[in-house]
Amino acid sequence: MTQVRRILSVFAAAALLASVQAFAAGAIIDMKGDVRVGNNPALPQQKVVSGSTITTGIGAQAILKLDDQQQIVLNENTTFRIADFRYRAAEPRGDRAVFDILRGALRFITGVVGARNPNVVQVRFPQATIGIRGTDFMVALVNPAYVNVISGAVSTTNAGGSVVFGAGSIGQVPSASTLAAPISSSALPPAASSAFSNLAAAQVTPAVAPAAAGSATSGAATSGATAAPSAGVGAAVTFGIGAALIGTAVKDSTTTTRH
Numbered sequence: 001m002t003q004v005r006r007i008l009s010v011f012a013a014a015a016l017l018a019s020v021q022a023f024a025a026g027a028i029i030d031m032k033g034d035v036r037v038g039n040n041p042a043l044p045q046q047k048v049v050s051g052s053t054i055t056t057g058i059g060a061q062a063i064l065k066l067d068d069q070q071q072i073v074l075n076e077n078t079t080f081r082i083a084d085f086r087y088r089a090a091e092p093r094g095d096r097a098v099f100d101i102l103r104g105a106l107r108f109i110t111g112v113v114g115a116r117n118p119n120v121v122q123v124r125f126p127q128a129t130i131g132i133r134g135t136d137f138m139v140a141l142v143n144p145a146y147v148n149v150i151s152g153a154v155s156t157t158n159a160g161g162s163v164v165f166g167a168g169s170i171g172q173v174p175s176a177s178t179l180a181a182p183i184s185s186s187a188l189p190p191a192a193s194s195a196f197s198n199l200a201a202a203q204v205t206p207a208v209a210p211a212a213a214g215s216a217t218s219g220a221a222t223s224g225a226t227a228a229p230s231a232g233v234g235a236a237v238t239f240g241i242g243a244a245l246i247g248t249a250v251k252d253s254t255t256t257t258r259h
Contacts (some may be wrong), residue, residue, distance in 0.1 A: 025050045025085040026066035030203075033060025033076070050085045056104070063202060070097070070111025073202040075140075075195050078104025083124070087113050097121040105140035105195035107202060108132070110152065115208040127173040128158040128180065136206070138199050140192040147171040147180070148196050151206075156180040 028035065028046045034057030035042040048054065048064065056062055056078045064072040068087045074080050079102040086096040095117040099108075101124070114121045114132050123130040127145045130137070135152030139145065147156055153166045160179035165171045170188065173180040188196070 025052070025082050025087075026064055026070075028054070028062055029065045030063040031061065033057055035060050035062045035074075048082060050082050053079065053081045055079045061198070061202070063204065066097075066111055068097075068111035068113045069205075069208060070114060071107075071109040071204045072099070073107040073109075073199050073204060075105040075107075075198055078106060080104075080106060092116050095120050099123050101125045101139055101141065103141060105138065105142075105192075105199060107136070107138045107150075107199040107204070109136045109204050109206070110134055110208050112208055127176050128156045131155040131157065133164075134208075138196050140195040142189055142192045142195075144175065145173040146183075146188060146192045146196075147173065150200070 025048055027048060028037075028042050028044070031042060031044065036055045036057075037046060037048060037052055042054070042062070054062060054064070054074060056074050056076050058076055060076050062074045064074070066072070066085060066087070072080070081100040081102065083100050084096050084098040086094055088094055089112075095113045097113045097120055099122070108123060110121075110132060115134060118132055118134070121132045123132070123139065125139060125141055125145055127141075130139065130147065131154065133153040133155070135154055136150040137152070137154050138148040138150070140148075147154065147165060147170065149165045149167055149169045149171075151167050153164055155162050155164045156171060156173060157163075158173070158175075158180075159177045163171065163180040165180075165182065170183055170185055171180045172183045172187075185193070
């Protein structure tokens with residue numbers, strides 16, 4: 001009987017492993033230092049699933065690659081959660097990509113989901129929610145929060161309204177009720193500047209190009225991207241420093257649309 005139980009346990013464990021692999025959201029493709037998935041130390045190439053929380057310790061870093069080729073770089077002292085990720089290559093209508101950064105800093109590089117269905121992608125943090133538009137960007141939570149756009153554009157939305165930041169822009173998000181605003185790199189506090197430098201140096205591949213440029217960029221400067229948490233609150237503002245937003249010329253670096 002004991003032998004039978006052992007055999008059944010082996011089969012159960014194998015079935016659980018197969019289930020996790022079948023529904024995996026992605027894997028940790030590179031890591032250094034103390035990286036954990038939940039409460040357990042992470043392993044190289046470890047699979048992660050929707051609902052997983054990944055944390056990094058002092059001096060640590062982790063690079064995640066999701067099933068749609070999206071990449072996420074976690075800086076040291078970061079807590080990140082894959083809140084809801086769904087991807088099937090042949091089922092674009094089922095796409096979903098919602099992530100939470102609870103502490104620290106990260107870099108986010110668009111994958112297939114972000115290219116073909118940008119409206120379903122959200123990166124949430126205490127001060128705001130970010131929507132993407134074919135993008136490579138970074139976020140640092142240093143009280144307040146800071147957003148740094150490497151390529152593409154992002155919308156930053158909270159109770160104060162929506163702001164779109166184009167490539168080369170840096171934004172500050174003071175609170176969940178205050179509209180984000182552009183700042184210069186020289187205005188970044190040392191902690192945010194250091195985090196962005198570390199994340200920018202990570203070895204990643206470029207963001208996936210949008211499947212249809214019009215779906216990700218049409219009207220970028222005037223429509224405001226994600227709806228504000230309270231409909232009709234605030235304004236949609238666009239900032240592009242050193243470059244036009246994708247497919248949109250930016251006059252005097254700002255465009256404002258009142259709702």
